[in-house]
Amino acid sequence: MPKSSQAVAHPSNRSRRSKLKRALTKISRVYGNPAWSQDESADGRDVLSALILTILSQATTDGNRDVAFARLRRRFPTWEKVLKADVKKVEEAIRPGGLSRQKSVRIQALLAWLKETQGGLSAEFLRDLDLPEAKDQLGHLRGIGVKTLSVVLMFTCGRDVFPVDTHVHRVCRRLGLIDERCSAEKAHAEMANLLRPGESYAAHVNFWKFGKFICRARQPNCDKCPLVKDCVYPEKNFSRTR
Numbered sequence: 657m658p659k660s661s662q663a664v665a666h667p668s669n670r671s672r673r674s675k676l677k678r679a680l681t682k683i684s685r686v687y688g689n690p691a692w693s694q695d696e697s698a699d700g701r702d703v704l705s706a707l708i709l710t711i712l713s714q715a716t717t718d719g720n721r722d723v724a725f726a727r728l729r730r731r732f733p734t735w736e737k738v739l740k741a742d743v744k745k746v747e748e749a750i751r752p753g754g755l756s757r758q759k760s761v762r763i764q765a766l767l768a769w770l771k772e773t774q775g776g777l778s779a780e781f782l783r784d785l786d787l788p789e790a791k792d793q794l795g796h797l798r799g800i801g802v803k804t805l806s807v808v809l810m811f812t813c814g815r816d817v818f819p820v821d822t823h824v825h826r827v828c829r830r831l832g833l834i835d836e837r838c839s840a841e842k843a844h845a846e847m848a849n850l851l852r853p854g855e856s857y858a859a860h861v862n863f864w865k866f867g868k869f870i871c872r873a874r875q876p877n878c879d880k881c882p883l884v885k886d887c888v889y890p891e892k893n894f895s896r897t898r
């Protein structure tokens with residue numbers, strides 16, 4: 657008789673869940689238990705502005721992203737005007753954010769898609785979608801990947817979603833929560849399986865801080881790491897006096 661295809665919890669998943677639980681507890685002693693609030697939603701920004709900001713944020717600093725967004729809004733006071741503008745003018749407006757040629761095309765493609773499929777320049781419908789649904793609808797648009805959608809769903813819409821950016825991806829790999837070769841995109845689904853309802857926001861914010869300030873890409877501060885017992889990273893960086 658063939659075995660049931662019903663998945664029995666895989667032992668490695670159980671141990672990864674235990675490891676994650678320990679990590680969340682220990683890291684919350686360092687950074688607290690942040691919770692999403694309306695104030696966190698990028699100053700109450702609408703979803704479309706948040707999506708465009710996220711496109712602008714690719715491969716640049718937050719400062720340059722904000723300058724590019726402010727210039728875009730100043731030159732084109734409505735999204736309709738951005739959609740109808742010569743793409744070169746949009747490109748020029750967002751130049752301080754870098755990669756302006758491809759970002760201008762992506763912004764106009766997003767606006768054109770919204771107009772065609774939603775009948776207007778609003779992305780508020782995203783507030784009612786979960787990540788797989790959002791990915792199904794917008795994932796074909798260039799520049800709107802799983803990370804972009806996760807960031808907007810979590811920060812702007814307050815959804816229980818766990819974005820995996822570069823810091824979070826590194827931390828998850830070094831702690832052995834995901835395989836070393838697991839891509840950031842795939843890590844969204846892997847981590848969604850390990851997290852319990854209501855954990856994602858604090859987990860993301862605290863892993864991000866931990867990755868930025870302690871488990872840095874180069875020369876992680878392993879002397880100060882509260883998670884060292886669960887770390888599988890072979891190149892830990894301890895001071896010689898240890």
Ligand code: SF4
Nearest residue numbers: 871876878881884887
């Ligand atoms: S021991 Fe070092 S490499 Fe490992 S998780 Fe901690 S800071 Fe990162």
